[in-house]
């Protein structure tokens with residue numbers, strides 16, 4: 001029997017066992033379902049309810065508890081079975097993708113280890129027919145070429161020799177491809193996968209994980225794992241595989257709800273949302289950093305969107321305003337600014353706290369001055385938080401005294417008359433209860449009135465009490481903006497500090513919180529009022545980490561004090577101003593030295609060799625990036641006159657469509673530029689504009705600014721305006737690079753007049769130049 005026939009016969013055998021298991025499972029699942037339905041229906045019949053004596057109550061409780069446990073145990077089993085069935089269906093389509101023949105040292109024969117997205121035992125549950133890709137033994141598939149190899153088993157290292165390494169493409173139970181491979185996993189298979197068309201959903205890379213990616217996926221020893229990876233090197237892919245790996249390895253203690261992924265925007269969240277389900281795992285919680293921060297800031301301030309901040313900066317024409325905004329953004333993202341805030345917090349112990357009046361129905365119960373006096377008069381040596389608690393209790397007492405007096409007023413009774421039936425019933429019931437126990441005789445009418453007054457007053461005063469309990473009497477917004485009134489500081493401030501102060505004060509006075517102030521403000525607010533720590537999340541995954549500042553890292557570490565973190569990004573793809581030329585979350589020195597590891601990915605998979613050879617010349621140390629060897633056309637720079645631009649673009653698009661490309665992105669630097677081209681195209685061709693509110697994209701022609709295209713890929717990227725006028729500042733280099741590296745197969749750039757100076761770093765033979773029309 002030749003190898004292919006042998007393997008196909010084995011596939012058939014495995015499929016038969018899968019079918020058998022499916023039949024068995026479906027039957028037992030049916031029984032468990034019925035059991036659950038019966039249990040729910042007869043829940044109370046099977047419980048002994050007796051509430052006569054204390055002992056009986058105790059027994060009743062125990063009986064209910066037992067019944068509930070039985071039910072939840074069945075439900076858990078049902079859940080497991082459902083997952084098992086789903087896995088079997090998936091294995092039924094493609095049972096495995098790899099095989100290694102491993103001969104352990106000291107053994108006379110080898111074992112053939114087949115690797116798939118989940119484990120499968122034979123009919124007697126004795127031997128593995130398929131090993132889960134996350135099992136320790138399967139790691140050798142990703143780590144070694146045929147020859148000497150080892151893996152870490154639970155009880156130590158196991159060494160031996162890989163005699164054979166084979167890859168399969170199996171679809172609907174048929175082997176479509178089969179390769180015996182050497183060092184790297186499946187160049188042939190990778191060629192096939194990467195040469196395919198872009199989709200609106202990212203795919204799992206489980207069958208072709210590369211060795212250096214495997215290091216990231218299986219790292220369990222470091223609390224902070226930083227991955228610096230070139231564009232298209234598989235950072236996001238590896239991160240998602242890592243999530244699946246960690247969930248599998250810690251399945252008793254770690255669940256998908258314990259992991260949080262910060263994604264750059266909703267579009268990206270949707271792009272990656274199918275990977276984990278494809279691997280048989282539930283999706284982790286996803287959030288954008290902005291949503292997370294907004295939720296914590298609350299409704300007191302109108303938070304600027306980071307995209308709006310970027311857009312504002314990119315479109316500012318006046319050099320002074322540009323300098324002020326960009327210096328402010330950079331400074332407020334730096335550790336120097338946190339030191340400045342810490343200093344202010346220190347000062348606040350002696351003076352400077354600002355409070356709000358405690359007001360009820362337009363009457364000031366306690367004035368802000370009075371609160372301030374109380375705050376600074378006592379417990380001076382105690383921390384701010386302690387003193388605030390003391391003030392809070394004092395305020396609650398003052399409010400109680402006020403309420404007692406206030407409830408005698410006429411308006412209270414007037415409102416009492418407007419109470420509804422249910423409230424009266426409550427008063428009546430309370431009255432009845434009191435009567436039973438009271439010896440004294442009161443006039444019922446007076447007692448009823450008194451009770452109504454109390455109800456009205458309690459209701460009206462409750463929100464005020466709640467706000468006091470939440471320490472809302474501290475005006476943290478004003479305390480924060482005060483920093484900008486006292487512009488003197490020991491820190492080295494930017495040149496335009498005075499204008500920055502003026503501008504920040506103004507924005508806060510209007511109730512706006514610029515994005516650069518969001519995290520610093522929260523930092524100050526939570527230092528004063530205390531913070532909500534999150535203990536549920538045990539692992540944080542931060543993608544596009546080059547766009548997070550040191551200050552944001554400090555904040556995240558305090559908000560998630562127990563979490564480990566996977567931090568992935570590329571310093572060459574900085575899009576937000578706060579990260580230009582300074583430390584970011586990828587800087588390893590910002591973490592405790594003993595618990596951080598940094599891994600670097602240099603091989604890039606997304607784009608053709610031609611596109612990557614072009615793009616890597618744009619960035620420092622780009623020569624270290626290794627493009628994957630997949631060939632395509634050279635990138636193309638089209639010089640086009642203004643009046644020919646639209647026609648040229650339309651002609652190009654129809655040419656690309658005719659060549660079979662389905663996902664074509666017109667990438668702009670700013671939203672303003674995108675809207676402009678969209679308006680011109682919309683009446684002539686089917687096109688969609690992607691905005692910060694877009695949650696999903698489909699195949700076709702789209703217009704998108706770079707800051708929203710981060711992390712996503714397209715068959716073709718067309719840079720709509722690659723001119724000197726549009727990409728002139730050095731800070732825009734990384735934006736331009738990010739835009740170029742979104743392309744999988746074709747990269748086209750249009751320019752009217754001179755092209756961006758960034759291209760002067762690129763040897764002429766790396767791209768084509770054409771001219772359309774004359775200006």
Ligand SMILES: Nc1ncnc2c1ncn2[C@@H]1O[C@H](COP(=O)(O)OP(=O)(O)OP(=O)(O)O)[C@@H](O)[C@H]1O
Nearest residue numbers: 205208209210231232233234235236237605606711
């Ligand atoms: N081992 C692999 N096997 C198959 N495809 C891979 C592999 N690694 C990466 N890819 C593919 O390369 C492309 C880029 O991957 P991914 O988006 O994860 O990279 P990235 O480093 O996050 O990119 P960027 O920094 O540009 O956002 C994807 O299409 C992914 O499927």
